[in-house]
Amino acid sequence: MMLNKKSVDDLAVKGKKVLVRCDFNVPLQDGVITDENRIVAALPTIEKLIKEGAKVILCSHMGKPKGEPKPELSLAPVAKRLSEKLAKEVVFAKDDNVVGENAKKAVAQMQDGDVVLLENTRYRKEETKNEENFSKELASLAEIFVNDAFGSSHRAHCSTVGVTKFVKESAVGYLMEKEINFLGNAVNNPERPFVAILGGSKVSDKINVINNLLEKVDTLIIGGGMAYTFAVAKGGKVGKSLLEEDKVEYAKQMMEKAEQKGVKFLIPVDTVITQEFKNDTPFKTVSTMEIPDDWEGLDIGEESRKMFAEAIQNAKTVVWNGPMGVFEFPNFAKGTQAVAEAMAQIDATTIIGGGDSAAAVNQLGYGDKMTHISTGGGASLEFLEGKELPGVVAVDDK
C-alpha cells in the first residue's frame, strides 16, 4: 500500500527544531520499564533525525493521568532508557505543564543533533480534548512535526492531530510507515489463503472488524470470550460463559455473510470449562455447544487448537488480534499458545495486531518469528475495521 503522506525522508531538517510524537506508553512496574518494545520501535526515526542534524524534541503520553500530573506516570524513566539506547544524553524537560519553563529553556539551548523529551502530554487536560491552546504550545517549540506514534494515531488529540495545524510542515515517521505498510498490505493485498484470527472478551469491540474482514479473508477464526456469542447464535448452550445477548442476532448475520461470501468461519468446537474464574481450580473439556449451567469457558479445547492450527498451517497471510482464552492464568493459556506456535512455524506473512496477543507472542519467545508485531492494539483494530486514522490523515500529503 502506498501511503500518500510526507515522510521523514521528504524533510530537510538540518538545524531545524523537529517535534516528534512517539508512543512511549510502555508498561511500568514500580518505576521500572518492563517491556521496551515501543522505545526500540521508535529509534529509527529518532536516529535518522539526529544524523541529519535536527534538534529533536520528543513527546508522548503514558497511561491515563486524566489531565493532571501523576509522578508514577512521568516519562522520566523513558528518558533514561532512551539515553542508554541512543548512547546519547536525552534531556528530560520536567514540566508538570509539559510546555513550561524547563522545556523552553532546554529547547533554546539545543545544538544540532540534541534530543529533549517532554513530560507526559496527558498531564494536560486539553490533550485528549484536542484543544487549540495546548496544540499551539506544543507547536511553538518546533518548525516541523513528525507523527511516529502509530499506537496513538486512532485518537484525535493535541499531540497527534491538533499540533499539525500550527507547524510549518508535518510528516509521518518510519514506524508509522512500517505499521501502515504491513497492516495495509496484509489486509488489502494479501497473499492467499488469508486467515484472520480474532479473540478477546467482547464481540461489541470487534463488530466492525469482523464485518470488514469478511470482505477480505478466506478464513475467519473466532476464539476467546467472544466465541460464546457465536455458539449461542448456532443454538448452543454456554453456561455462565461470557455472552453478549444483544449481539447474538449480529453473530448470526455475520455467519450468514461468511457463507454467502464463501469464507470459512471457525469457532471453537470444544472448550475448557471451570466453575470459578481463577487459575487453580478444577477444569475439564466439553463441547462448546453444551457447556453446563454453572460452568464457564476460559479457553479453547484441544480439538479446537488442532483445528485452528491446521487452518493457520495452510495460510500465506495471517493476522491475529486477541487471546483465545484467559491467558493470564497459565492453565488457560494453552489456546493462545497454540495459535502463537502455529503462526511461528509457518512460512507466511504473520502479523500480530498489538495488545494482548503481542504481549503473549513476546512472552512465549516467538517475537522474532513473526513478520510484524504491531505496537498499537487499538490503532491496529481500527485499521482492520477499514477506518482512516486521524493522526495519519492530519499529516501533510506528499
Ligand code: AMP
Ligand atoms: P480484549 O480486551 O477484548 O482484547 O480481551 C482480552 C481479555 O479477554 C483478556 O484479558 C482475556 O483474559 C479475556 N478473555 C479471553 N477469553 C476469555 C474467556 N473465555 N472468558 C473470559 N475472558 C476471556
